[in-house]
Amino acid sequence: MNDQLPLDPWKDILATGVDPERLIENLAAYRDILAEIAKLRSLDLTDVIPAVIFEPTAPYRAGGKT
C-alpha cells in the first residue's frame, strides 16, 4: 500500500480483491442483502450484549486446540 496515495475503500479497506466489473456485479447481488442489513441497523440494541462468548480458558480445556 502506497502511503502517499488516498486509500481505495474497495481495495484497501474492504479488500474486495476483484476487478471493477466483478465488483459491480457483486454490488448488484448484494443489494437485496443490504436492504435486510439496513433493517437490522435500524434497531436500537444499545443495551444488548452480543451473543459472542470470549472464553479465556478454552485453550486449557482437555484436548482443546488454540
Add this chain to the structure above:
Amino acid sequence: MSEPLWMQPIERLAPAIRAGALSPVTLTEACLKRIRQVDDRLRSFIHVAADIALAAARTAECELAAGRWRGPLHGIPIGVKDNYLTHDMPTTAGTTAPGIAFPLRDSAAAARLRAAGAILIGKTRSHEFAWGNVTPPVRNPWNLKRVPSGSSGGSAAAVAGGLCAAALGSDTGGSIRMPASACNLVGLKPTFGRVSRDGVVPHSWSLDHVGPLARTVADVAHMLDVLAGYDPSDPACQDRPVPKHVKALGTSIRGLRVGVCRNHFFERNQVEVERAVEAAISALAAAGATVHEFTIPLLEYGLGAIFAIELASSTAYHDVSLRAGRVAHFQPDVRSLVELGRFVTGPDYLKAEQYRRALMDAFERAFANVDVIVGPTTPITAWNAGEWTVDVGGREESVLAASWRFTYPYNLTGLPAISIPCGFDQDDMPIGLQIAARPFDEVTVLRVAHAYERVHDWKDRAPRL
C-alpha cells in the same frame, strides 16, 4: 419383513440384526445394489466405499455371532455428508477448486458411528462448502426433475431413495431440515453444542450444526443417542448429561403446550403447505396437546442478521482462497456469496450478534408458555432444477430467500428443531412440519414428532424410482 431391505427403517432392521435374522453383509449388499441401480439418476453419492463397507459389515457379522451387540446402529449402512472428514474416504466438501484438500482422519461424528458398529457406506454430495440449497447434480427421488434442496441434498436423496438407512447432514441455515422436508424424511438439527462438529469443514462457526437424516423419528433418536455428547475438540460442545432419546418415544403428549408463532412462519406459504401444517396442528390438539398462539415481532429482522453472520464467517474461512484467487474456481453462486462477505462491516456483524441475543430472549419468553413451537419447515415444496423463483402465496419469490425463511431462526437461536413429513402437495411432493423446543430439550422435540408420526402414514410412502 416383506418390504425390500433398503426401504426399511433402522427401528425394524436393528432388532432383526440383533436376533441374527438379518446379516449386516446382506443388508450392506442390498444397499450397494440399490446404489448401482438408481444412483446414476439420483447422483446422491460422490464416493461409494463398497469394499470398506463390506469389510466393516463382515466385522459386524463376526461380532454379532460372538454375542457382542454394540447397539441399534450395529451393522446399519449410513451415508456421510461430504463435509465430514473420514480416515478411509476422501472429503471434498463439494468443491473441485484446485489447491484445496482435506485430511484423511475421522470427524468426531464418523468416529462415534464407527464405534457404534455402523457401516459407513460412502460420502453423500453437498452443495459446495455447504452453501446453497440445491446440491447439484443431485435430484429428488420423488421427482427426478426436482431438486432435493440442500445443502445436505445428497444425504436426503440417498436415504429417501433407499440407498442407505440414514445419513449425516449439516445445518447452518436449514441444510438438514430443508432437504428432509423436500424428500419426506425426518431431519434433526440438535441444539448448538449437543453434537461435536470436530472434523466437519466449517461454513459459519457459530451457526453450523450437525445431525442426522433418517426415515423415522425413532431412527433419528437412535442416531442422536450415538452422536450426542461432550467433545472438547469442538469449543462450542457442551459438557451436559445426555438423555436416552429413544426412551422419549411413545409417551403421551396430553397436556403438552404446543406453540404456534403466527407471524413470520404463517405470513406467506404455498397454499397446500399451509393446509397440511394446519392439519398437523389440529392432529396434535386431537392427541391432547393444548395449542397456544403468539407472535415474535423481532423475527422481521432476522434475515439481515443471518446474512451478516453467515457471509462474514464464510468469507473469513475462505480468506486465503480469496486472496489466492482460488474462489474463481468455485461454483458461480458460491463464489459470489464468498466474495459478498467482504461487504459486511464489523459493526454489521456485531449488531447481528446483538440481535441474535435479543431473539434468543424473545424465544425464551415464548417458551415460558409453551413446550414446543410448531410450523412449516419451508414455505414451498421442492422446485424444478434450474428454477430460481417460485410462486409463494401468490407472489414470485427467489427460492434462496423463501426456502430457509422458517429454518434459519433456529440457527440464530441454536434451538433444537426437527422436520418430519406431514403430507404431500398435488404434485406428490413432500411437505415438512418443523418442531422446535428449548435448548437441549431434544427429548420433547422427538416425543412430539413421534406422537404425530405414529398416527400418520407419511413415513411409509416411498418414491417410485
